[in-house]
Amino acid sequence: MDKAGAYGAQGMGNFLVESINGEFDTVIGLPVSLVRALLTKASASIPQ
Numbered sequence: 001m002d003k004a005g006a007y008g009a010q011g012m013g014n015f016l017v018e019s020i021n022g023e024f025d026t027v028i029g030l031p032v033s034l035v036r037a038l039l040t041k042a043s044a045s046i047p048q
Contacts, residue, residue, distance in 0.1 A: 025032045039046050
């Protein structure tokens with residue numbers, strides 16, 4: 001009910017996932033490292 005058309009790869013839903021190819025953050029939602037790199041390239045101030 002809370003996955004917007006996807007499945008849960010964490011918690012009880014982890015039995016559905018055999019392996020992950022790529023970054024976990026990207027697979028389950030927001031590609032954090034990509035967003036950070038794009039913000040850095042745009043000279044945005046990024047909190048640590």
